[in-house]
Amino acid sequence: MKNGIGLALILLISICTLNSVNHSGSDSLLINRIIEGNLTENDLNPDYSANCNRLGIYYYNTNKALIGIELTAEQIDLLKVKNAYSIVSQKIKEEYQKLTITFNQDKQQKTFFLKNEKIISPDSYYKKEMKKVETEYIRFYFSDSERYNQLASDFLNSEIERFLNIFSDFVTKDRIALLKKNKIDYIICSSMQEMQEITGFQTNGIALLNDDTVVSIDPSHMHEITHLLINFVIRDNQLYTHPIFQEGLAVAFGGRSGRSPKTITDSAIYLLQNGFISFDEILSVQTFQNQDASLTYALSGLLNDYLLKTNSPAAYLSLYKKYSVPPAVFPNLSVNKNDLSLDSNWEAYFKKVSKPVTDSVFSTKLLKETSDYRIFLINNTQDKWRIVIKKGVYCFLKDNRLNNYRSRIFGELLPNTKYNGQRYAIKAENDEIILYSLDLDRITYMISNGFSNTLLIRELPDGFLEFETDNQEILKIISN
Numbered sequence: 001m002k003n004g005i006g007l008a009l010i011l012l013i014s015i016c017t018l019n020s021v022n023h024s025g026s027d028s029l030l031i032n033r034i035i036e037g038n039l040t041e042n043d044l045n046p047d048y049s050a051n052c053n054r055l056g057i058y059y060y061n062t063n064k065a066l067i068g069i070e071l072t073a074e075q076i077d078l079l080k081v082k083n084a085y086s087i088v089s090q091k092i093k094e095e096y097q098k099l100t101i102t103f104n105q106d107k108q109q110k111t112f113f114l115k116n117e118k119i120i121s122p123d124s125y126y127k128k129e130m131k132k133v134e135t136e137y138i139r140f141y142f143s144d145s146e147r148y149n150q151l152a153s154d155f156l157n158s159e160i161e162r163f164l165n166i167f168s169d170f171v172t173k174d175r176i177a178l179l180k181k182n183k184i185d186y187i188i189c190s191s192m193q194e195m196q197e198i199t200g201f202q203t204n205g206i207a208l209l210n211d212d213t214v215v216s217i218d219p220s221h222m223h224e225i226t227h228l229l230i231n232f233v234i235r236d237n238q239l240y241t242h243p244i245f246q247e248g249l250a251v252a253f254g255g256r257s258g259r260s261p262k263t264i265t266d267s268a269i270y271l272l273q274n275g276f277i278s279f280d281e282i283l284s285v286q287t288f289q290n291q292d293a294s295l296t297y298a299l300s301g302l303l304n305d306y307l308l309k310t311n312s313p314a315a316y317l318s319l320y321k322k323y324s325v326p327p328a329v330f331p332n333l334s335v336n337k338n339d340l341s342l343d344s345n346w347e348a349y350f351k352k353v354s355k356p357v358t359d360s361v362f363s364t365k366l367l368k369e370t371s372d373y374r375i376f377l378i379n380n381t382q383d384k385w386r387i388v389i390k391k392g393v394y395c396f397l398k399d400n401r402l403n404n405y406r407s408r409i410f411g412e413l414l415p416n417t418k419y420n421g422q423r424y425a426i427k428a429e430n431d432e433i434i435l436y437s438l439d440l441d442r443i444t445y446m447i448s449n450g451f452s453n454t455l456l457i458r459e460l461p462d463g464f465l466e467f468e469t470d471n472q473e474i475l476k477i478i479s480n
């Protein structure tokens, strides 16, 4: 804000529209700094600030605790217009207070939470009312106990361990100890409304960089945890990373939109083979962002899976850092294609991952038969099966650890049936066979005619569906 007089006017106007309780002088000075974008460390609650630094993750030239807290440059510009906004200040509880700025133009809101008149993050306010479970690397918070389960927690902790093992040369023992002690925070939201309240967004999940917290509607959101973990490994970070790497790494480890990495990278193979997306189209940040995320994220996920499996962790990290930049550089950032090692190694990798499962020679060796499905071994290779299944939804493997859990996906698949602690479900439809992990509330494996140039699922004369698979998990589940 350049015009101090204009600012004073706006402040007066806005304060007049307050429904405020005890709108003190220090309050209006803080509001002044908020709308000018001049917040400082002194405006932050010291406990909140310390909590933001608990994992030793930093961003150059940035007060980490203010990431996502401050108004954006666009919002600050909006506030320069007369009558552009109103502010409501409410005492909410004991020493807590909420400042809500409403932008008149589009009725968008931005909320600030204060404790003893100093800023904290919205999530840290909501966390204090939630139930809490401490695990090895993660501190879970939730308002609805039925949305937390131990299997999902074990899954995430072991995925974190796997990630840290890959980059073990770059993380000291002390840092691991610090992570185990201070932990990543993880809020499991009970509804989209709760998500909106805590983060201001309607999204399945988000990683909050200010206080190293994942907020998700599901209990197994490794994608968002990956965003925090790589920054933990790097330690002193640039604020922006090219999405090829930032999102590609998160997809390679955590999948996307409630789908496992394998389901996403499988779709990328098809998209690439059929020219729906190419590497050239995702090299620049601008062209990346102008395309459908289901294409760009998938291809980036496949690329990062390749780079991680083919390159050394050191080479991968230096690539990730090379394309991490300050905010001003980011919009015009482009990846040099030569850096992606799309050479004979890539061709070998691609050939391996895209190898079709279909085998024309069927063994008739029946492994298991029920009234709903039959499993055959193909070619006695012990690693490929032909499965014939009746259309429908089937649940498998009840687990006591899920007794008090409420699976979101189960509720969507079988809305009129009571969930009984099953770990898996298979949905068999004409063009799609989907394996769900109900404990993780995500799609683990999927065979889809829509993402294949050959007919993977065929309908037999008796109405049953037939498909081949080399997925060990699906066989283990249904042959049990």
Ligand SMILES: [Zn+2]
Binding pocket: 223, 224, 227, 246, 247, 250
């Ligand atoms: Zn992401």
